[in-house]
Amino acid sequence: MSDRIKCWHDAPGKPVFVPPAGAIDAHCHVFGPMGEFPFSPKAKYLPQDASPEMLFALRDHLGFARNVVVQASCHGTDNAATLNAIARSGGKARGVAVVDPDISEADLLALHEGGMRGIRFNFLKRLVDNAPKDKFLEVASRLPEGWHVVIYFEADILEELRPFMDAIPVPLVIDHMGRPDVTQGPDGADMKAFRSFLDSREDIWFKATCPERLDARKEGGMGDPWDNFAAAVAPLVADYQDRVLWGTDWPHPNMQDEIADDGHIVDMIPRIAPTPELQHKLLVANPMRLYWPEEL
Numbered sequence: 001m002s003d004r005i006k007c008w009h010d011a012p013g014k015p016v017f018v019p020p021a022g023a024i025d026a027h028c029h030v031f032g033p034m035g036e037f038p039f040s041p042k043a044k045y046l047p048q049d050a051s052p053e054m055l056f057a058l059r060d061h062l063g064f065a066r067n068v069v070v071q072a073s074c075h076g077t078d079n080a081a082t083l084n085a086i087a088r089s090g091g092k093a094r095g096v097a098v099v100d101p102d103i104s105e106a107d108l109l110a111l112h113e114g115g116m117r118g119i120r121f122n123f124l125k126r127l128v129d130n131a132p133k134d135k136f137l138e139v140a141s142r143l144p145e146g147w148h149v150v151i152y153f154e155a156d157i158l159e160e161l162r163p164f165m166d167a168i169p170v171p172l173v174i175d176h177m178g179r180p181d182v183t184q185g186p187d188g189a190d191m192k193a194f195r196s197f198l199d200s201r202e203d204i205w206f207k208a209t210c211p212e213r214l215d216a217r218k219e220g221g222m223g224d225p226w227d228n229f230a231a232a233v234a235p236l237v238a239d240y241q242d243r244v245l246w247g248t249d250w251p252h253p254n255m256q257d258e259i260a261d262d263g264h265i266v267d268m269i270p271r272i273a274p275t276p277e278l279q280h281k282l283l284v285a286n287p288m289r290l291y292w293p294e295e296l
């Protein structure tokens with residue numbers, strides 16, 4: 001692998017929407033810097049450096065107060081780059097780790113000390129070589145107190161994953177709503193299946209994220225201003241308003257062919273959460289419960 005990809009906008013606009021005080025970007029990543037934190041030999045993409053300082057500058061520009069940094073697959077199970085971002089944030093970031101399922105209890109506690117509050121299981125074949133469900137279940141059963149499991153999958157394997165996810169004994173957070181086809185609309189088959197999954201347990205959360213991915217022109221979607229995304233996702237946010245999170249997904253891994261303006265992504269918020277009450281739940285109250293519960 002040679003060329004390092006760059007997927008983010010160099011000069012995102014200032015959003016019109018002003019996030020409420022204490023707003024949390026609950027899904028973003030850092031890459032490297034590679035000189036300090038090399039990528040995994042198993043990485044499926046090799047990105048340019050997207051440093052903590054760049055992330056924090058974007059946070060301030062967009063009007064957010066905190067970040068939840070999710071370990072990206074290009075760093076494998078070495079969480080050093082994500083922990084570095086959390087450490088440099090001055091208390092304004094927490095994280096989600098990716099671990100070797102054989103990780104010891106002591107190492108899990110060290111991740112907790114470093115600000116991690118969950119682990120991520122990634123089922124996208126283009127991102128990871130294998131996803132051993134039996135090992136994932138074992139490690140999910142011995143997480144530190146208060147942790148959750150983040151799961152990333154695409155809509156076509158939701159049913160196949162149901163028995164596995166049903167067996168996880170801690171809260172679940174589903175990345176990007178399990179990537180529904182938003183062009184099907186709010187009552188499409190993918191949204192119906194996802195709703196039925198949400199209805200099966202009260203501790204399944206989801207991220208109403210990634211208009212740029214789910215409504216990408218390249219995928220047959222609308223592209224910015226992502227009208228399909230707004231139409232399909234707003235009813236879901238309204239109906240499950242106490243277990244939905246939001247994030248920028250900066251630096252938008254693997255979106256090099258469709259660079260999104262993060263200011264426009266923030267301006268999607270009032271389209272999926274039209275009232276101040278919903279916006280406060282989405283951006284403050286809900287992520288605080290998962291990531292900074294001791295402050296509540």
Ligand SMILES: O=C(O)/C=C(\CC(=O)C(=O)O)C(=O)O
Nearest residue numbers: 071072073074127249253254
């Ligand atoms: O940023 C995301 O959430 C989505 C990703 C990257 C990713 O998850 C990873 O590398 O772990 C993707 O769809 O390529």
